[in-house]
Amino acid sequence: MPGPSKPLLTVLSGRISERKPVWLMRQAGRYLPEYRALRAEKGGFLALVYDPDAAAEITLQPIRRFGFDGAILFSDILIVPHAIGQELSFGAGEGPRLSPPLVDASLAALERVPARLEPIYRTVEKVKSQLPAETTFLGFAGSPWTVATYMVAGQGSRDQAETRGFAYRDPAAFSAIVDAVAHMTVDYLVGQADAGVEAVQLFDSWAGSLAPAQFEDWVIRPTAAIVANLKARRPNLPVIGFPKGVGSRIAAYANETGVDALGLDETIAPEWAVEALPADLPIQGNLDPLALLAGGEALEKAVARILSVFAGRPHIFNLGHGIIKETPIGHVERLLELVHAR
Template sequence: MTLTTSLDRSSRINNSDRLLQAARNEPVDRPPVWIMRQAGRYLKAYRELRQKYPSFQERSETPDLAVEISLQPFHAFKPDGVILFSDILTPLPGIGIPFEIIESQGPILRQPIRSQTQVDALIPLEPETTLPFIRQILSTLRQEVKGQATVLGFVGAPWTLATYAVEGKNSVDYSLIKCMAFREPALLHRLLNKLAEAIATYAKYQIDCGAQVIQIFDSWAGRLTPQDYETFVLPYQQQVVQQVKATYPNVPLALCVHDSASILHLMSQTGVDIIHVDWTIDMAHARKQLGEIVVQGNLDPCVLLGTQAFIEQRTLDVIGKAGTKGHIMNLGQGILHTTPEENVAFFFETVKKAV
């Protein structure tokens, strides 16, 4: 793995094409790169805006603010992907599950779903009515990036949304939803099915609004045994993918699960185009497990707290192990809020110069 400063090579492919081509397992001149949570607290510009607008939901649901935040890392680092600034819980009120986000606590659902009556009362999602700001945000992002980056949308997956809906907040042991899974599995399956329907609708809506790639976050599915993943996660991930692909067969879908080293073989059965790989598994080993499927990741976010020499070494190591085709460079999980901006800039430049 070497570095080059050649501008000729990087100019052959339009930036907005590079990520899409890699997502479709087509040849690219270099790995496309973006980072999860790239719009957020590590950026001075975001912290300043957050002081002026302290409500997360206001920031993410006011089109002008959400567009500005989404574009902050694009203006700073010119990544190959610009992702919608939002939250995985955003569509829940539209099906009858209200929530609020408290800065010091995270999401709070004051009426957690615990009964058949509550599940039966959930309604189909109508995003044009309940989420009209999403259309304005995504369509504006497409206009603002002017073809210099791929615009990504994202959704939460059924299991993770169900976790929040049942637990009512962030959880450490997920005991409430696991109790439902093991005591009242039919109730949980009913909830997961309704969430899958809503998520598929929401993903298709984002594509209709301008998203070119959809990332599916099933953040807490990795806290299950492989057996329970097969029972309560995989069928509903497949349901979402199948419904989205039935309408938009050529739009790449990516799947990200925390702590996924032991379930990569199950993730590959979902039908997604891209598997996000975290840093708990060597990229070369993940490649062997996943075969021809496109991979994304998998740099440990803490690497960006190191020296530039260390960042370069580890970044090029991931790229070398991933190979020259079907790899989107990213962190293994979201960027840490303590990460120096200059290290983020150096990371992006390292990837852009990689051969």
């Protein structure tokens, strides 16, 4: 059982920690001057991800500055399709590109390159050796639906229409893509755990774009498979599920996927979550990143509401999505003061 020295692991085990654990999605990133300086020195984003020394340094930067209770691995969800055999690039100001797009190419033609995962495991080992004893180390992967949207279209999109249409037209082909992602994701997360992470998060950033039947097929089913296979191989590894934008369907996700904890985005009312979700399920979230950007009274009211509503149940304080790059450092410091003053 986790001891009191790791508040985040305490909460993930279903207990209430005396110290409210805090970490922020995208806490290692562009709002930090030390990150911007290292990126300017090292070059592009992908070069940072595949450089274990640089990626470890970036993972540790917000821990040194803020003392968060969780350190989240610095990497990217598209490492998995890169290992499946697509080529990955990040153009300046363009976002990620995967080639060939599977909307008009065959998954079977891709040659798996699992060695592309190895630098990430080296990053984990380097971070683990430097983390404070009280800090929980979080690994992560993208959930199959969200990863598959990039694999099919070759890039991100506003509504994932190309991938949703592909899934309707050829559900067998799309199922093969989702299953390939799920299989590689289990191996990847097991590798992260063996290298030193203590819990993992599944990011399903585009889960909210799906119709109900597609949500069952492409979010709940593959997520449940990942969790079951992870539990078979690493029974003590906590899994946080984060299906963004799904509204009330998050209750079905909680009940049917087997995740150990649930991340809430900023659109979920805390009061509703307390009523609709299992009372013993650890909850993570769900401050609006724009409230943190705004600071002042807006931040104070939002933090107070979340702390009040989730008092008395296992809760990890976090944002409803990633921290915005323009967020002032002082607002993050104030957030920590507000959480730890309670």
